[in-house]
Amino acid sequence: MQDISRLPHKLDREKRECQAIIETPKGRRNKFKYESDSGLYTLSRVLPQGFIFPFDFGFIPSTMADDGDPLDVIVLMDEPAHVGCILKVRLIGVIKLVQTEKGKKTQNDRLVGVSVNGFDYEGVEAISDLSGPRLKQITDFLALYNKDSDKEDQVTGVDGPGRAVELLEKAIGKFG
Numbered sequence: 001m002q003d004i005s006r007l008p009h010k011l012d013r014e015k016r017e018c019q020a021i022i023e024t025p026k027g028r029r030n031k032f033k034y035e036s037d038s039g040l041y042t043l044s045r046v047l048p049q050g051f052i053f054p055f056d057f058g059f060i061p062s063t064m065a066d067d068g069d070p071l072d073v074i075v076l077m078d079e080p081a082h083v084g085c086i087l088k089v090r091l092i093g094v095i096k097l098v099q100t101e102k103g104k105k106t107q108n109d110r111l112v113g114v115s116v117n118g119f120d121y122e123g124v125e126a127i128s129d130l131s132g133p134r135l136k137q138i139t140d141f142l143a144l145y146n147k148d149s150d151k152e153d154q155v156t157g158v159d160g161p162g163r164a165v166e167l168l169e170k171a172i173g174k175f176g
Contacts (some may be wrong), residue, residue, distance in 0.1 A: 001039030005070050007061040016091045016161050020073050022058040025080040041083050054137050056081050063171035071171040077115035089113030091164040093127025096156045111164050126160050
């Protein structure tokens with residue numbers, strides 16, 4: 001089976017567009033993770049009752065983040081995608097996140113993108129274009145997401161689309 005984490009990222013720096021692969025669709029309690037060894041998705045955890053993903057969550061192929069996994073991306077779109085769906089996103093920014101696990105702090109930023117095939121986020125070019133309540137919903141979820149595990153996440157700020165492209169290019173370089 002083909003390892004989809006090695007598909008091309010298709011970065012268009014000028015348009016700030018790239019390919020993303022969805023692991024966990026919006027509205028789900030189940031968190032899925034792609035396993036490159038098998039080419040399948042495994043259920044990595046179930047969120048507590050009443051707690052769901054407020055966005056589609058996935059990764060950008062042919063990248064390597066500082067944690068050794070493909071670079072994470074939050075995707076905002078009109079309707080939830082399916083697990084394994086490949087779609088084109090326009091990067092709008094970064095949510096800066098510090099993750100603490102067993103006393104060790106790691107920068108684990110999340111890229112944020114919008115689907116280019118939709119209507120709801122058509123005019124969104126930067127994270128600052130999101131409404132205050134929408135951005136708060138995303139950052140609150142990220143801050144609370146690991147509360148029932150041995151990890152703690154702290155949102156330390158946001159950055160714009162230029163920084164998102166820089167982080168993506170760094171992760172492409174690390175992938176080799």
